[in-house]
Amino acid sequence: MSDYQDGRMGKVFLLGAGPGDPDLLTIKARNYLKISDVVVYDRLVSPDILELCPRLSQRVYVGKETGHHSLPQGEINRLLAQHALAGSTVARLKGGDPFVFGRGGEEALFLAKRGIPFEVVPGVTSAVAAPACAGIPLTHRGIASGFHVVTGHDALSSRKVEWEILSQENETLVVLMGVHSLGEIARVLMSHGRQADTPVAVIEWGTTPKQRVVTSTLSRIETKVMELGVAAPAVIVIGDVVRLRESLRWFPLESLE
Ligand SMILES: C[S@@+](CC[C@H](N)C(=O)[O-])C[C@H]1O[C@@H](n2cnc3c(N)ncnc32)[C@H](O)[C@@H]1O
Missing domain, CATH: 3.30.950.10 (Tetrapyrrole methylase, C-terminal domain)
Incomplete structure (x- = not known):
């Protein structure tokens, strides 16, 4: 049994939120979103998709405008790790696909190096x-x-x-x-x-x-x-x-x- 399954550690789901139309969110991403305790999301994630988050989940906006970073990437990485280490199921919602110009690879590497469980759910880019x-x-x-x-x-x-x-x-x-x-x-x-x-x-x-x-x-x-x-x-x-x-x-x- 893994640390996530036995509840000793949380897990980060790097979820592709798709290109904007909420119907283009995958069923897998939707299912993981529904069980998340913390949702960390970007600027291009549709408000309709955020509606799917559990009512009591904590939502953290880390969106980036062109040329402006509201939260530096290093802090986003640390935020994901911190919540997972505290036992939370974290949905990291990224516009489109997490691994297409979305810095999802950097976030996954940060988690992998620390032994924090994560899963990548591809999105429609x-x-x-x-x-x-x-x-x-x-x-x-x-x-x-x-x-x-x-x-x-x-x-x-x-x-x-x-x-x-x-x-x-x-x-x-x-x-x-x-x-x-x-x-x-x-x-x-x-x-x-x-x-x-x-x-x-x-x-x-x-x-x-x-x-x-x-x-x-x-x-x-x-x-x-x-x-x-x-x-x-x-x-x-x-x-x-x-x-x-x-x-x-x-x-x-x-x-x-
Ligand atoms: C940081 S990149 C993220 C790309 C994302 N990971 C993907 O797979 O679509 C953001 C860029 O994606 C493109 N983009 C994302 N959503 C879009 C949309 N609904 N319509 C047009 N361009 C979009 C734009 O070029 C935007 O500046």
């Missing part, structure tokens, strides 16, 4: 859910044979990004946290050979009633996004698959383009 709800398949026979997901947050400062690979015509590029650096990303891609007329979609608040999709080309998207005041959270999709949206647009709640 916005990197695929937002394009799906915008009517954009990330791969499509004859158009795109694969896709890459990068963050705009540090893509431009990281020497590790292989722009030649990301600029290939038959691949789709998905950028998270990229609205502020969109113009720069577009210019770098064009300088590595991606065509200026490559279609681009920016999906704001994908999967939710606030979903808005703006489309243009690599050379024009920055201006259009600025004119329309598109802001985070948004997923950027770059590649010929964006054209399929003209035929596959289906999302009933979508607002202006």
